[in-house]
Amino acid sequence: MNRRGFLRDLAGAARRPEPAHEPEPVPALSAEEVERYSRQLVLPDWSEATQLALRERAVLVIGAGGLGSPVATYLAGAGVGRLGIADDDAVALSNLPRQPLHFTPDLGVPKAVSAAAKLGFLNPEVVVEPYQVRLDASNAAGLVEGQDLVVDCSDSFATRYAVNAACCAAGIGLVEAGVVGWTGLVMAIRPGETACYRCAFPTEPPPGAAPTCAQAGVLGPAAGVVGSLQALAALRALAGHPVESGFLQVDLAEPALTRVAVARRPDCPDCGAG
């Protein structure tokens, strides 16, 4: 373009009226999302706004095993926007009866990777981030940072106490759970409002004191029930439903659920006032 043409274009641009400010687009669910989530959208306390908010949430699931399988499946299915899956184990043969995110061809594959692949098929709208890492006291703060909720599906007391401390320090909601033999526990925690895990269980059991699933055993559906209750607690917390202080004790042999109220401890080293 010659100089005259350039100046003519410049003058033309100067005469053009300022473009009107585009109104901010109102976020809405796509037709596919409305169809996909239709059975939860019709719930009386689950609106389109709830669903849109869920789409903006980031949740870290710690452990992709017996509890993590149902938890991650239901959170991805429900439309949580961003799902981190932290697990440093590989799929083993003895995992398969109770960890339905992993199949026989996945033997030897990192669980975080195997889980992320299945979740991607389940709901491509969800951003799934696999982390091949074991959460401990040294990295807990960094891993939970920026999350809207953490769901601890680990099978280790050391991890539970580290996650609890990190979530309390950062003010991030947490759903704890555990299952072994015929008993389970689910505890939703809102730091600063409800009792934390250490308020309920002030002393960490010494290593080897509490039986593991490898020692005491567990049936797949027992882990499935507790993991499903944990996923339910997570979705209710994400949707802003009230969180009661305490935990749910699950007797899987009866079966029976017992709610145990727990008060916050003012001297709790994790969530207390100091």
Ligand SMILES: [Zn+2]
């Ligand atoms: Zn506490």
